[in-house]
Amino acid sequence: MSEKGRVGILISGRGSNMVSLVEAMQDGRIPAVPVVVISNKPDAAGLERARALGVPVAVVDQKQVRPRSVHETRVVELLNDYKVDLVCLAGYMRLLKKTFIQAFRGRIVNIHPSLLPSFPGLDAQGQALAYGVKTAGCTVHFVDEKCDHGPIIRQAAVPVLPGDTEDDLSARILKQEHRIYPEAVALFFNPGLRVEGRAVHTLD
Numbered sequence: 001m002s003e004k005g006r007v008g009i010l011i012s013g014r015g016s017n018m019v020s021l022v023e024a025m026q027d028g029r030i031p032a033v034p035v036v037v038i039s040n041k042p043d044a045a046g047l048e049r050a051r052a053l054g055v056p057v058a059v060v061d062q063k064q065v066r067p068r069s070v071h072e073t074r075v076v077e078l079l080n081d082y083k084v085d086l087v088c089l090a091g092y093m094r095l096l097k098k099t100f101i102q103a104f105r106g107r108i109v110n111i112h113p114s115l116l117p118s119f120p121g122l123d124a125q126g127q128a129l130a131y132g133v134k135t136a137g138c139t140v141h142f143v144d145e146k147c148d149h150g151p152i153i154r155q156a157a158v159p160v161l162p163g164d165t166e167d168d169l170s171a172r173i174l175k176q177e178h179r180i181y182p183e184a185v186a187l188f189f190n191p192g193l194r195v196e197g198r199a200v201h202t203l204d
């Protein structure tokens with residue numbers, strides 16, 4: 001790994017988690033540099049936010065670059081061009097396939113708005129409300145071949161309050177996402193993480 005970690009962030013939308021990661025790198029809470037933000041959608045609002053923070057951006061438009069395997073290869077090539085050590089998925093609405101996972105095995109992390117293994121997949125907050133859970137939350141985990149499945153680095157819980165709408169709950173969870181994602185990425189670089197089966201240990 002290079003002296004200071006090099007992080008690539010993948011987004012598809014508004015990019016609030018991307019902003020929380022970039023800010024944490026820029027103010028020294030994460031000992032790494034955000035070297036590129038890549039979107040699979042040209043109209044992702046997060047692209048402008050990344051530019052405003054001075055981070056290089058790239059778009060690999062999934063409607064233009066097809067089929068999916070070619071799109072995925074192009075994103076991997078870009079991340080390699082930028083010599084990325086760690087890939088952070090931040091609202092990247094595309095499942096990663098074999099090429100990607102193999103290229104960055106053990107070096108891809110994701111944030112998901114539920115307490116995994118509950119409510120993987122789309123609309124996790126809606127799933128939690130529909131199920132009637134009293135505690136919801138978010139999870140930062142390594143990415144493997146299965147959706148929202150790899151070893152867990154950090155989790156945070158929030159209460160589900162009477163009368164909560166999906167927006168209320170999502171906002172409460174998002175606040176915690178912005179806290180634990182930078183914490184988890186900081187751990188990846190310093191002191192480092194060791195994965196044993198499903199258990200993630202810090203190296204200190």
Ligand code: GRF
Pocket residue numbers: 011013014015016017018046090091092111112113174177
């Ligand atoms: C977040 O809730 C994240 O957990 C999920 O997608 C949402 C992305 O939000 N994977 P943002 O683009 O980071 O604001």
